[in-house]
Amino acid sequence: MEVRYLWSIEPEKGPIYAQIAAEVKRMLARGELVPGAKLPSARALAEKARVNPNTVVHAYAELEREGITETRRGLGTFVREDVDVEAIRRRELEAAARAYLQSARALGLGVEEAVSALREVNDAS
Template sequence: MKLRVDPEAGPIFEQIAEGVAAAVARGALEPGAKLPSARALAEELRVNPNTVIRAFELLEREGITETRRGLGTYIRPDVDVDALRSALLQKAARRYLAEVRALGLDLREASEALKEVEDAP
């Protein structure tokens, strides 16, 4: 699992949580997989360990992970990957739609832009 954070792109703990969720959704993290310790991930990302702990807590509240006392944090074996994938797609769609509206464009123009990008080499 390779995560990246951008201090300019919103709360870092949310970026970490979304990165883990996306890794599960695309199959890079399997249900039952053990996550790195908060300390190890914090060192890798160069963030405060409390930031990673907040991300892990958010993931647990969302039903994606579970903490096993003394063992670490794991992707829940019963996580619904299809539902997770759908939720992430909806979130991305809301962000895209907000950007489209901020530019004063309509859905037809947004759809055409997506088709152009998809067809581009």
């Protein structure tokens, strides 16, 4: 499976290495990356993302610390076979829900109104 990285880096949204690591997690949650998938080399991803290769190395190291990837000497960086994709998906969903609820509360809305708005948008889709 060839991994495609088409997102854009936005320096104002925090550390670039964290954005890269977060996108890898989102790709896992969406099923675009699967356990055992090989990630691009740090150099190749750095060229595509137009960042310093050390930034990608930092992102990959963070993912490895979290138990999501593993480095195989001489072969590259891979998504671990035993990675809990459902747990990653759940964390991503919870983060999105927290952000949405925070936005709704900033508008003075309660949980029921926020849920109702989600249903309306879903029904209109």
